[in-house]
Amino acid sequence: AQTVTQSQPEMSVQEAETVTLSCTYDTSESNYYLFWYKQPPSRQMILVIRQEAYKQQNATENRFSVNFQKAAKSFSLKISDSQLGDTAMYFCAFMITGTASKLTFGTGTRLQVTL
Amino acid sequence: KAGVTQTPRYLIKTRGQQVTLSCSPISGHRSVSWYQQTPGQGLQFLFEYFSETQRNKGNFPGRFSGRQFSNSRSEMNVSTLELGDSALYLCASSLDGTAGEKLFFGSGTQLSVL
Numbered sequence: 001a002q003t004v005t006q007s008q009p010e011m012s013v014q015e016a017e018t019v020t021l022s023c024t025y026d027t028s029e030s031n032y033y034l035f036w037y038k039q040p041p042s043r044q045m046i047l048v049i050r051q052e053a054y055k056q057q058n059a060t061e062n063r064f065s066v067n068f069q070k071a072a073k074s075f076s077l078k079i080s081d082s083q084l085g086d087t088a089m090y091f092c093a094f095m096i097t098g099t100a101s102k103l104t105f106g107t108g109t110r111l112q113v114t115l
Numbered sequence: 116k117a118g119v120t121q122t123p124r125y126l127i128k129t130r131g132q133q134v135t136l137s138c139s140p141i142s143g144h145r146s147v148s149w150y151q152q153t154p155g156q157g158l159q160f161l162f163e164y165f166s167e168t169q170r171n172k173g174n175f176p177g178r179f180s181g182r183q184f185s186n187s188r189s190e191m192n193v194s195t196l197e198l199g200d201s202a203l204y205l206c207a208s209s210l211d212g213t214a215g216e217k218l219f220f221g222s223g224t225q226l227s228v229l
Contacts, residue, residue, distance in 0.1 A: 033215040045220035097214040101148035105158035
């Protein structure tokens with residue numbers, strides 16, 4: 001069975017600063033995808049960034065980037081130049097290749113961006 | 116382009132009743148998946164439908180069922196409701212559910228069982 005662990009229940013960062021959210025996972029599979037999703041108060045889950053496990057290069061999307069360490073099974077999210085609109089729950093998620101749309105989520109990190 | 120639409124937004128039921136939730140995917144998307152979100156268990160995968168067929172199923176009792184129509188709209192049904200079924204139910208759609216494909220989520224249906 002696959003597990004995803006987010007050890008930081010809550011984090012706070014000042015506007016314009018950088019913050020890193022941690023995620024570790026456990027699997028015996030070799031082909032999989034990793035994701036970070038954001039859930040604002042509107043409750044709608046929004047994809048932030050995606051990483052294919054077979055790619056060594058870390059994914060980036062504007063102010064968001066990941067540090068993917070496959071051997072350590074670690075997948076952290078770095079948010080640069082934090083904005084008030086980044087305030088949300090952030091979920092790390094995992095999907096095995098071949099399991100259509102079946103995401104395994106971590107417990108989430110609540111991020112608060114302050115002035 | 117309209118997003119994923121879930122109805123109703125809120126629902127209150129009593130124990131023993133049954134409930135049906137609806138999900139309309141983004142136009143052109145043929146895969147619809149359902150997730151349950153609770154404070155205690157977090158986000159858990161319920162099932163996924165593609166072309167009216169269930170392709171994948173999570174570890175939920177048989178009281179939880181679903182179906183998909185020819186227009187890709189999906190419904191999920193929970194029979195004999197229990198207090199523990201109180202949760203936010205999220206629906207997600209994608210083009211064909213290929214691994215790694217981006218999932219687009221709706222805003223969910225908040226179910227309260229009294």
